[in-house]
Amino acid sequence: GDSVTQMEGPVTLSEEAFLTINCTYTATGYPSLFWYVQYPGEGLQLLLKATKADDKGSNKGFEATYRKETTSFHLEKGSVQVSDSAVYFCALLPYNQGGKLIFGQGTELSVKP
């Protein structure tokens, strides 16, 4: 079945460091891909999305490119801030199967000043 695999955390970085969180997926057809972020005590916030191969999603300095050949959707940011500390979830939405999102296990990011 469809699945998402993320790199394990926690990831600890210094402020202004470069961030990469790896995400690979297994799916039939053409899923849509998403990154969500969860701050402590809150729900999930949509960070960015991509709906077809080679699409690049971007928001708040974060970017991810939908790579069908490597079935990947890695999250990157050039310079992280303390306020980026949160848990990041990669997710896929299978095509033509309604609204059922499949999530990776989440990667906790901690940014130190």
Add this chain to the structure above:
Amino acid sequence: KAGVTQTPRYLIKTRGQQVTLSCSPISGHRSVSWYQQTPGQGLQFLFEYFSETQRNKGNFPGRFSGRQFSNSRSEMNVSTLELGDSALYLCASSLGQSQAPTEAFFGQGTRLTVV
């Protein structure tokens, strides 16, 4: 535009009791999905409702049920609560068009503690 609203935010229940959680989606959204989040299992899909009909269902026992009303508001019910049902329950709303997939927006969740 108001976001997804879940009530209540926190609940404490006793084993064996039942509980009902509520979710009001974003205006115009017809799909509501429910997820259970626990430290051990992560985010697991419970079910999805679209236009008052259950469209998808996850692998949860029959104690977990839901429904959707004509105004798209949704409720989920858990009967005969077990300690393992303690979790953050998240609701998500989306336009819900299968052939034109769009992003889902989440509420802040209901934190259920079973004692």
